[in-house]
Structure formats: structure tokens, C-alpha cells
Amino acid sequence: MDSAAKRLVVTGSDPTNPSDAYLIERSAGTDQSSRRRLTDHNDGWLAQHPPVLMEKFVLQREDWDIECRLYYPPGFDPAKRYPLVLEIHGGPNGAFYDSFVPWHQVLAGTGFLTLAVNPRGSSTYGEEFVNAVLGDWGGDDYSDLMAAVDAVCQRDYVDNDRLGVHGYSYGGYMTTWMIGHTDRFRAAVAGAPCIDLWTMYGTSDIATSFGETQWAIRLAGGMPISRPLAGELAQGVDTLAFRLLQRSPIKFAPQVETPVLLLHGESDARCPIGQSEQYFQVMKRLGKEVEMVRFPGCGHGFLRTGHVALRQEYLERMLDWFRRWL
Template sequence: MNKSSTIDNIKHSKLIENYIKNLTSISWISYDENSDAIYYQLNSVIGNKRSSNIYKIELHNNKITQITDGKIEGNIALDDEDSAEDIGLDSDSTPKISPDGKKLAYIKKIETHIQGFKINALFIKDLSNGNETMIHANYQTILSAYDSTGSFNWNSDSSHIAYTYREIDERDDTSEPYIVNRIRYRQDVVGWLGDELNKIAISCIEENKKCCKVKLTEIPNIGGDDTHPVFSNDGKTLAFISDEGDTRDTHWREDIHIYDIESSERRRLTTYFNGIGSITWSNDDKSLFIIGTSDNKEGDGRNSSLFKIDLNDTKITNINTEEFAYNPQPNLKMTNDNLRVSYTDKGISKIVDINGENKSIVYENNSKILQLCDSTNKTVFIENNRNMQEVVKVLNKQNNEIHDILIPNSKFYKENPPSKMNKFTINRTGFDIESRVYLPSNFSESNTYPLIVDIHGGPHGRFEDQIAVNQEIFTKNGYIVIAVNPRGSSSYGSDFGKAVLNDWGGEDYYDIIESVNKLSKEKYIDSNKIGLYGYSYGGFMSSWIIGHTNQFKAAVIGAPCINLNSMSGTSDIGIKFGEEQWGGLRHDNVEKYQFNSPLTYAKNVTTPSIILVGDRDYRCPIEQAEQYFVTLKRMGNDVQLVRYPGGNHGMLSGSAPNLVIDFWTRAVNFFDKNLQ
């Protein structure tokens, strides 16, 4: 394939550019009860660069103030050999206001002296004078191996902050070898981990002064990644998550650890959990509430439950008797003796109050709740619904009134009306299989339309009642889209989620095919013009489908899983995830892995396909796409491989905008070529 930086056919690229460059998003909120204000992270695209800054909106007058702009004001903690001029600045994100409302902690992405390498640095901004302080060493990054932002939290009197960090490799000379001693030596998005582990430190923050480095406390690491530190209300104890243990490289295992700040004593509290997303303390500090899973078959946390842990006898109670999928909340907090949380049920989010065994729904709107901050009098949350993306709303607890506070894309969707959505369900082998169908905004039943089958990742992802950009791009170009939630999808119960284990390409395949067949009987569907789109597990399923039927006329395959035998050794989660999903130890189940691999059925493929993948994808490594491309090409198939430089598995939300525009433009052009 010839190297090319241009799209073969620029048709549609302007429309797609409009969606990628002109939509903004709000991905993080922090509510200050003292000033009745919301601090929020606003993400946008400037030129060919993604940018984020922090703003404040005062609720009594709706006044908006920009708090950060990527620059540093005041003090910065630097190693002696560096100066402020040596550090390049980038985006600001993840605001967390201190309980007294006087200081703002946030993440600033800064460049290092290593060419092209950036770290996530934790900064404190004094809101009285604007001074900013970086509170850790230059070559520590708040970016952890588990999340894209890192984790940090204030204590109740705003005097200390606990944070997760990891030492980074300072080398800028690529002539040195990298030594690998463990299975989990690299992570998608994060990159090289080596032998470094996530650690936790506590820093004293004195008002109007630099960070008290002399009072910095490091929690002893005992051989695992420590994350998500949360202070008790009295400030004497820290609870956090750790995956410490001999099987940390091969199994989903996370537990709660406790650190006594005065005695410096660390102890493991639980030996029960396989994945934890959020922690908070009860008001009396006698219990912990966590969102996570205790099922070793659900280690990725998509079907998380809510648990209560009694610190006196370590008794663990699962509060989630209905098997809803509780959404991890970075701002999880108990107020008024209630725990207000969000969960997802069959792709629809709800906000619920929990008091002991009593639950009451306080908000539902056929939407997705992205983040929630609860306080004594108000609940602030971000909602994505079918009419608008990422609206910040406030629910007043005194009168239960709900107000839209920030609607960043109101003008965009007024000019670009969202697609229409309806749903239908089929029943297969005892499970209800739900599909969402997206229709062009100018849809007419008297016309016929080509159909695109959108397949989510996971396999424990899910389609929800929200706006998804790719579905809007497809419908704006004259396609109807069907998005099936086959067995394995989360938020439909534990049995439904686990039904896909060791059966990729089995009943999940038939769930999709039979749902498509039902819809294709409608007169407005051209059943001879149906295409497939999928990314990650969706790329697996798209490849699997065209190896088992010639019903589909085009397949756009993103970051696929193609050969499970090789992926088990090359993916950053090939062992931990693969052995759970694909049938145990690979060397004991080579034939099973081969049977469930799309590569095995490549000889049957006649459907034209295009494969799109980032060349730094460590989750579904590019070698997977290369194997499939070479095999199909060798057999004379109509196939093309597109490699995106620097693209990781999350490239569609994190790569340079021009590459994302290229991705979707190629996808639409390919469908036009084969379906129109």
C-alpha cells in the first residue's frame, strides 16, 4: 500500500469535520457548596489539536469565568536542573475544588525534556491570588496504569491531598535496551510501564505557600498498583484500591487497603473483589461503600454492583439485588445519610438514593449519566440524551426542580438535528435482545435506505439512549443504523453479561444476525445493501460475520481481534482478559482459541473490507489487523489496510482530529462505494 496523507475521496469530509471539530464536550465537574459554583472541564478542538481548560459557572447569576488556560502562574516545583522555561504546557483537566472552596486541584499536561513525551502533573491553584504549584517531582506522573487522568482527593479540612503517581523512565536515548520482567510491562494509552508501580503520596497544602515537601508522606508499596486514595471524614485514615498479590499479572484482582496516617500502618481490608471503580466513607467512618464486582467473570467492571463494608468485622453486603450496572463515580460521596449514585439498566441511566436497604429513584430521562456530584442541597450531573450531548444539570433537593445549566452544543444540534431513534426486541434462547435503530432526521417510510450494522466493543460494552457521533455521521449520509446489544452487553444482568464468555462468535453472532434480519424485512430497508461497522470486539465480530455469511456487502473493521492465539501474547490484557473470555490458558486450549478466531474463517470471505487501526494500539495490536489484511489480500479479496501513526486503542477520542476525520471519511466513502 502506498503511503498517503490524503483521503482517497474527500467526499463527506467537510460534514465529518463539522462533527469532529465543532462539537465541544464537558467531561468533568466539581461542585463548590461554599460559593454555589460548578468547576468544569471544557474540551474543544483548536486547529488540529485537542485542548481542554477549566471554567467556573456561578449558579446564582450564571456568570462563567475561565480558570485555567494552559499557562502557569506563580510557583512551580521543579528539579534543580530545570526551569519553568523548560516545561512546555498543554491542556488542563480534572478539576477538584477543596472542601473550603479556596483551592483547586487539577491535572496539567506538560512536556518533558524527552522528545514528544508528556506527563500528567498535579497542580494546586490558590483561588485568592492565582498562584499555582506543582506538588510532585518532575519525573512522576499522575497518569496511572488504570485511567487516563490519575486519581487524587482532598481531606475534609482542605489541608492535605492524596494522589496516585508513577515514576517514569527519564531516558531520552533510544540506544538503551528496555528490560521486561513481567507480563504487564506496557499499557495502552499509557505506554511503557516496565517494573514501575503506581504509588500513593499525601502532601500538606499550606494556604498561599508552596507544597510542603518536607511533610510529604509516601504510603509503602507492597508489590502492586495502588490507586484511588480517599480520606476518612476525620482525616486520620486513607482507604485505597490495590491489586497487590502474586496473580496481579494474570487475574482480575483488586481489594481495599487501609492506611493509618498517624501510625503509618497499612493493612488489607478485603480479599473479595475482582474490580473496583469507586470508594467513599460513611458519615461516621465506620463503613465504606464501593462500586465494583466480586465476580471473577466480570473483572472489567461493566456490570458493577454497590457494596457496603463494615470496618469493624469486615462484613461485606451487596446492595445491588436487582443486578443493575452501577456507574463508577469519581466524586462518590455520602450526604444527608444517603448515598446518591447512578446506575444503568438496559442502556438507560437513573439516579437513585440509597439509605440502608431502601432505594428510591430521583431522576430518569432515557439518557446516559456521565458524572455526578452530590451535596447537601444540590446534585450536579452531566447528561447525554437523545436531543443533546453533555448537558450539565442541577437537581435542587428542596423542591426537586431540575435545571439545565450548561448546554455547550445547543447551537450545533439546532443546525444539525440528531437522528431519530426507536427500539425493538427479539427473544433468543431465553434472553431478550434489544436493538436501537437510528433513522436520518429527514427519514420517510416511502423511501428505501441502505443499512449499517454498528457493533459495540467489549464485548461488555453497550449502546445507550444517547447521541453517538459515528451514528450521527452515518445517518447524516443517508444510512439507517442498527445497534444491537447482544448477549455479553452490560446493564442487562449478570447472566446476560457472562453468556458470551468462551463463546465469542457463538450465540452473540446469532443475536446480531437475527436482529438484523428482523429489521431488514421493513419496506424502507434495502436488504441488498447492508454493511458492517465495528471497533475492537466490534472489529472481531465484523470479521467473524463476513467469514460466516456473504449477506453483507461491505465491512469497515476497526482495531480488530483476529487471532486469539497470538493476541493472548501481544495484547496488554491478553492474559488477564483473554483467559477469562476465551477459555482458560492458551497453551491448554490452542484449538479452542483457533476455533473462535476470525482468521480461521478468512478463507470464506468474499465481502469487501477496509481495516483501520492505530499503529500504537497495545490493546488490539496492529499485528492482528496485519494478519487479517495479508491473509485476505493473498486470497485476492477486495481489502485495504489503513495505519494511523501514533494511534492507540482510544484513538477515535484521543488522536489528532485530522486522523479521526480521515477514519470516518474513509468509512463513509467505503460504504458509499459498496452500498449506494
């Protein structure tokens, strides 16, 4: 921004363009402004690889409007039937926007219908909506996601026998939670999931600031953990562990019939890699179809800020898994 606050350069993205710089200039003596695009870094590549088309629709759920985005493969033909991949964002207070999301483009561009849903708990829809998920991970948010899948599966061009699910962070939690509660998905990819809330509470870098609020942790006597734990935790640990286990995907591993791929950074302090290690170990011992990939030196945000070769590897592993099973 210039010193007179009349000229501002911003970066902007939309579903058809990863990002460009724009100059916004206010007209002298008015409240009117103009916008001019300054860069075109991606135009050559996009000319050869056209972005996929996106449909946005709203699903009515009780008192809530659940916003959904459906990405269509290139050359989409409604007379054909396509596999569908459900995409789940992180957070849970994240959200999918009208922006360029690489993994949505990669999935849809390869031939998968890609459904991105903002269930209750997502941000940008008001405080009541974002707080609706507190203490209810895997509850109504799961129902919102499945309702969106049900709605789209009514369309003739969706192959209901070829459904996949992918999510990262909280999305990884929901991915492993969903395959423990339904056998409708033929393939799952869980990035940096938290699958055991009790052990995550003791190891994550945001266990207290985030976990106690999101999981509505209370002790046996109803006392919230909001002060030094000492004696209170010692007295209530059994009940606390039990309550967290009831909301942990690892509890439902015996019910899983879906092949699952775990992708996790080794230096993740937010959702420590031990979460995937636990799930992998249990799934292997149960004779389930599971694979795990470790990304050396990668923290929780490596999909946005990590080395491009590792980000590419993540997307290729995800894509290969869905190609294999769907």
C-alpha cells in the same frame, strides 16, 4: 458536589444532544430535587444539523430480550428503500445506551439506516446475560446480531441487497467474524479488530486478565490457565492454539466475499496493530477486496480521546467505504 451534598453538577447526554452540564439541586427538608440545564454549547450547530430519530425495540431470543436501536435518516420516507449498516459495540461487555453516538449520527445523517444491537454479553442486563458470551465469542452473540438484522430486513424500506457492518475492538472482531460466516454484507469496516486470538493472547496488554476469562482457555487435560504456565502450557500448547484458532476470524478469511476496510491505531496495546496486519496480508494473498489505514500514535481509545483530526479521519474513511460499496 457541594459540601452539604445538596447541589450537584453532572454532564448528561441523550440521542439528540452530545453533552451538557446540568445542576441538580435538592429541596431543603425533602427528598425532592430539581434539574436545571447550565450549558448549551451545541445548540447552534444542532439547529443547522438536526439529530436523527431513533427507535428502540426488543427482540425475543430464547430466554433473552435483545435490546436494539434503529436510527433513521433525515427526512425518512417509508415508501423508499434505504441501505442498512449494523453497528457492533466493543467489549464484549460494552453496550449502546440512549446517548449521542457520533458514528451513529454520521451514518444515519448521511442516509444509512443504522442498527445498533446489544447482543448477549452486553452489560447492564444482569450478570447472567453478561457472562453468556464467555467462551462463546462468535457463537450465540453472532446469532443475536443476525436475528436483529433479519428482523429489521423484513421491513419494506430496508434494501436487503445493501447491507453493511461496522464495529470497533470486539466489534471489529465480530465484524470480521460475521463476514467469514455470511455473504449478506456488501461492505464491512473493522476498527481495531482482534482476528487471531492465539497471537493476541501473546501480545495484548490484557491477554491474561481478560483473555483467559473471555475465551475460557483450558489446556488439554481440562486445567484452566489460572496459575504459572511453565510446564502446563508447554504440554497443552497445540490444543490451546487449535481451540483459539477455531474462534479466530482469520481462519475463515478464505470464505470472505465482503470488501473490508481495516482501521487501526499504531500504538494500540489492547488489540495490537499486528492483528490487522495479519488479516490484511492474508486477505491480499487470497485476492480479496481489502484496504488498511494506520493511525500514527493512536492507542486503543483514540476514538474517544485522540486528536480530533484523527477521529474525524476515522469517520470519514468509514463513511466513504460505505458510500463506495452500498
